[in-house]
């Protein structure tokens with residue numbers, strides 16, 4: 001394993017225009033140094049603290065962490081849906097708008113097509129609004145609350161198409177609505193149903209159908225299956241992955257359940273107290289975590305596949321964001337905390353091993369400290385079958 005110390009390349013304030021010295025061939029969303037507070041001054045709560053994250057075309061990125069870690073705030077901020085008293089205090093969220101139909105590098109012959117870069121945080125509100133519907137779609141947790149209870153499903157989908165696909169005739173819109181429902185595994189005759197006539201799983205599928213109605217290149221899903229039982233949850237995830245294969249969109253999937261992400265994500269980022277503490281290829285992060293908090297998460301949820309593990313959870317509770325502990329905010333709960341942990345913020349460390357590159361925010365990984373065996377396991381090699389996400393298992 002090799003190690004590079006210092007700020008992450010993703011958090012540097014380099015040029016953002018495509019075509020300059022950054023690899024934009026596959027970039028879709030590039031979040032750099034994002035910070036979000038709730039409130040102002042001394043009472044401000046730092047909900048997201050200097051977070052950097054990239055999503056490439058066709059990639060599924062999972063964002064994990066306990067409640068209050070800043071996952072949803074990050075999603076609301078980058079989609080410009082943050083409400084008062086949320087305030088973006090720093091950073092960028094650059095969305096690369098690729099020519100239609102070129103969701104993956106292979107579709108464009110690699111770097112032939114050039115995207116338009118839009119900063120979702122600062123560019124004109126109308127530009128961002130248009131992108132939010134046509135290029136970035138958002139699926140929220142509770143489909144029952146997101147769907148209008150007095151509108152039939154068909155009317156809901158029709159409204160979206162009427163607003164954004166002005167050239168479509170009524171018959172074309174109806175045909176498209178039927179196609180969308182069938183895409184998510186619901187019979188077209190359900191277009192005449194009201195939301196309360198559908199099960200929880202069907203309502204969430206309808207939300208996904210609405211989200212993909214305009215062929216977005218990025219789907220942001222905020223705890224979309226949390227309220228559903230595990231069987232329905234799994235069916236929805238399978239449908240989602242099939243849809244992604246067909247339509248080619250990328251996904252930012254937010255959940256507190258790390259074991260769920262192992263099934264679908266290419267990359268997983270873990271947040272704690274507003275900070276991104278580890279980011280790595282999904283299987284490598286799950287099998288060989290480098291951060292003590294990630295290790296705790298892997299022992300908090302049983303995996304559907306693979307060896308049985310004793311679930312130990314994580315001692316203590318997440319910090320009150322109004323009084324975040326000094327140094328590493330995880331130190332009061334960390335079994336491996338050292339003197340330095342309470343005094344100094346750990347740097348972002350970039351590690352390289354057989355699984356690829358990962359970023360870790362922990363003093364243990366700085367090369368000057370002995371790493372406990374639990375945080376020094378051998379990860380699956382990049383490209384191996386064991387390293388790829390699969391709905392069929394992790395073994």
Ligand code: SF4
Nearest residue numbers: 328331334341362363
């Ligand atoms: Fe634990 Fe220290 Fe690493 Fe924080 S920096 S996770 S307290 S070892």
